[in-house]
Amino acid sequence: MSQMTRRLAFVVFASVVSVSPVLAQVDFSGEWAPRMWEDQPERVPGPDLGDYLGIPINDAARLRAEAWDASIQTLPEWQCRPHSADYIWRGPSQLRISKEVDPVSRDVVAFHAEWLRSVDRAIYLDGRPHPPADALHTWAGFSTAKWDGDILTVTVTHLKEGYLRRKGLPRSDQAILTEHWIRNGDYLTIVSIVNDPVYLTEPFIRTTDYELNLNQQIPPYPCGVVQEIDRKEGDVPHYLPGTNPYTKEFAIRHGLPVEATRGGAATMYPDFKEKLKTLPPAKQDGK
Amino acid sequence: MRVHPRWWVAAGFAVIAHTAVIAQELKVAPSTLVHAPMIQPPPAGEIEVLPIRGNIYALLGAGANIIASVGADGVLLVDAGTGELTDKVVAALAQLQREWSARNEPRPLGFGAETRSSVADRHIVAPPKPIRYIINTSSTRDHVGGNEKLRNTGRTFTGGNVANDIRDSMEGAAIIAHENVLVRLSQAPEGRPAPPADALPTDTYFNDLYKLSHFFNGEGVQLLHMPKASTDGDSIVYFRGSDVIALGDLMATESYPTFDADKGGSINGIIDGLNAVLDLAITEFRLEGGTMMVPGHGRIVDSGDVAYYRDMLTIIRDRIQDMVTKEMTLDEVKAARPAADYDPEYGRTPGWTSDMFIEAVYKSLGGGRTPPRPVRKK
Ligand SMILES: [Zn+2]
Numbered sequence: 231m232s233q234m235t236r237r238l239a240f241v242v243f244a245s246v247v248s249v250s251p252v253l254a255q256v257d258f259s260g261e262w263a264p265r266m267w268e269d270q271p272e273r274v275p276g277p278d279l280g281d282y283l284g285i286p287i288n289d290a291a292r293l294r295a296e297a298w299d300a301s302i303q304t305l306p307e308w309q310c311r312p313h314s315a316d317y318i319w320r321g322p323s324q325l326r327i328s329k330e331v332d333p334v335s336r337d338v339v340a341f342h343a344e345w346l347r348s349v350d351r352a353i354y355l356d357g358r359p360h361p362p363a364d365a366l367h368t369w370a371g372f373s374t375a376k377w378d379g380d381i382l383t384v385t386v387t388h389l390k391e392g393y394l395r396r397k398g399l400p401r402s403d404q405a406i407l408t409e410h411w412i413r414n415g416d417y418l419t420i421v422s423i424v425n426d427p428v429y430l431t432e433p434f435i436r437t438t439d440y441e442l443n444l445n446q447q448i449p450p451y452p453c454g455v456v457q458e459i460d461r462k463e464g465d466v467p468h469y470l471p472g473t474n475p476y477t478k479e480f481a482i483r484h485g486l487p488v489e490a491t492r493g494g495a496a497t498m499y500p501d502f503k504e505k506l507k508t509l510p511p512a513k514q515d516g517k
Numbered sequence: 518m519r520v521h522p523r524w525w526v527a528a529g530f531a532v533i534a535h536t537a538v539i540a541q542e543l544k545v546a547p548s549t550l551v552h553a554p555m556i557q558p559p560p561a562g563e564i565e566v567l568p569i570r571g572n573i574y575a576l577l578g579a580g581a582n583i584i585a586s587v588g589a590d591g592v593l594l595v596d597a598g599t600g601e602l603t604d605k606v607v608a609a610l611a612q613l614q615r616e617w618s619a620r621n622e623p624r625p626l627g628f629g630a631e632t633r634s635s636v637a638d639r640h641i642v643a644p645p646k647p648i649r650y651i652i653n654t655s656s657t658r659d660h661v662g663g664n665e666k667l668r669n670t671g672r673t674f675t676g677g678n679v680a681n682d683i684r685d686s687m688e689g690a691a692i693i694a695h696e697n698v699l700v701r702l703s704q705a706p707e708g709r710p711a712p713p714a715d716a717l718p719t720d721t722y723f724n725d726l727y728k729l730s731h732f733f734n735g736e737g738v739q740l741l742h743m744p745k746a747s748t749d750g751d752s753i754v755y756f757r758g759s760d761v762i763a764l765g766d767l768m769a770t771e772s773y774p775t776f777d778a779d780k781g782g783s784i785n786g787i788i789d790g791l792n793a794v795l796d797l798a799i800t801e802f803r804l805e806g807g808t809m810m811v812p813g814h815g816r817i818v819d820s821g822d823v824a825y826y827r828d829m830l831t832i833i834r835d836r837i838q839d840m841v842t843k844e845m846t847l848d849e850v851k852a853a854r855p856a857a858d859y860d861p862e863y864g865r866t867p868g869w870t871s872d873m874f875i876e877a878v879y880k881s882l883g884g885g886r887t888p889p890r891p892v893r894k895k
Binding site: 288289290291293294297302305307308309310311312347348349362363364365366367368369390391400402403404427428429453455463464465466468470471 | 559575806821822828855860
């Protein structure tokens with residue numbers, strides 16, 4: 231090998247090394263199809279009424295969920311709402327992640343995530359601060375991210391009120407969401423950790439998986455608000471305390487103790503299995 | 518790509534292990550986590566300025582939120598704060614006007630004509646234009662406390678109710694409010710001196726609405742009376758070009774709404790007001806954004822937030838109404854905790870606790886006034 235060739239070989243080697251990922255960054259952009267390996271029934275057809283098993287809620291969250299009436303979704307102010315940033319990963323929809331690149335530095339300055347019915351969810355990597363505390367809260371919240379090796383750790387603030395489950399379990403607008411985006415080849419795993427000082431006593435942690443799908447196209451989702459029900463202006467559907475007839479449905483169907491289905495941090499941990507043995511299964515009222 | 522099953526199981530365990538590590542790291546009671554560290558907290562004792570849209574800004578920290586329209590015509594304020602930080606409010610407004618001038622009055626390069634030179638004034642900015650109008654959304658101190666000082670730093674276009682003495686008709690900014698604000702403010706509480714004349718509204722209305730008779734900073738400004746809301750003199754203020762609504766005390770994002778039955782306020786008036794706001798507002802996309810709103814207290818909101826607040830108050834109202842119908846006493850109603858599901862977020866404000874709010878709602882709905890039972894006819 232001549233000196234020239236050797237020098238060229240070094241240059242080629244060096245350039246190959248230099249295009250390998252800086253700081254082990256990973257490209258998350260692409261079309262991702264949901265894989266319902268976790269909690270499939272909760273996602274399609276949807277969570278059962280009165281099932282709060284394994285969710286670290288407090289009494290206030292439980293009381294609000296018991297007051298929840300599905301008919302509230304017919305109010306004009308509710309019809310076209312998207313899922314919030316923390317819940318939408320669990321929606322049944324396809325996901326598209328695109329990357330925003332600074333044309334000069336070629337740095338990835340943001341990822342944008344969109345689903346079938348969503349709003350622009352921007353995740354900023356350019357070091358910008360979060361907005362002032364008194365700024366508007368949104369369904370997507372405000373997300374910044376940093377790399378932990380090849381894991382992208384995202385912090386989301388300024389969330390509008392949302393829900394831990396889409397049948398009435400509330401999540402407040404004070405909640406902070408932390409996400410870890412993990413890509414293994416064609417698989418994407420999102421670890422989501424909700425801290426809610428209003429409705430949770432411990433962090434609520436979920437993982438959700440997607441698989442790369444090169445043939446995917448997300449259809450548009452225009453949404454129009456219509457008058458669905460002829461009701462008195464200002465009526466808000468809800469159940470008065472103690473009048474919701476559906477709270478025991480889930481426990482009865484699965485032969486579970488009602489106390490277990492009420493959720494709370496204790497129901498997340500293995501010790502609860504021992505307690506479960508001491509509790510009677512739910513019965514129909516009057517039986 | 519075909520995934521080898523063993524590979525996937527391993528990856529799955531890796532994720533589970535990772536999650537467990539995260540869970541372990543987060544063994545911190547989340548109830549103390551109010552704001553993420555990267556959120557900029559509002560500066561204590563200072564005025565926080567948040568741009569809303571166009572010429573409209575919110576000034577937070579001087580009592581009730583102040584909304585300012587800043588532009589070529591000068592300044593129009595919605596509410597005046599308590600008055601303690603008025604100097605800082607005036608300074609913040611002057612800064613906004615300087616920024617507005619820098620953005621909107623670029624000096625063209627001069628050219629060969631005696632009247633077109635830009636040499637002399639290149640580094641000189643015209644003094645900020647005065648406060649022309651102050652609108653009061655209610656008569657409570659945190660909204661009107663700064664009236665006198667702010668009015669006296671300003672200068673209106675025309676006279677108000679002082680037109681009988683035309684010489685001083687342009688002294689100070691005009692103060693616009695519903696007539697009941699003037700009535701309430703004029704009635705000094707027992708044993709207290711009468712308020713100074715300069716703290717009182719100069720222009721009042723007694724119909725459902727009031728419109729500024731000309732554009733101000735390029736847009737129409739409209740007041741809508743919200744009868745029996747926090748008081749009997751509440752207005753919301755609608756900036757029709759910027760599409761911004763000042764909500765006054767219809768909403769506070771960190772507490773239940775305050776209302777004073779002795780001054781004509783009521784829970785149903787508050788809820789009616791919020792429904793009127795939702796009718797007026799148009800969202801940008803998926804029920805967020807669009808018409809922007811500034812509540813009397815707390816953070817910037819839109820229709821989505823107002824709808825949640827309306828839902829909450831309607832639900833609590835319905836519960837207490839049910840208890841009133843069942844002739845429960847106030848103590849029984851308080852013991853039943855009809856707002857327990859909202860208390861962790863809204864019931865912790867010192868000076869306006871959950872119990873105080875429940876008592877006000879109870880009385881507002883006629884609780885404790887047992888009507889005579891109807892005599893059954895034979
Ligand atoms: Zn107020």
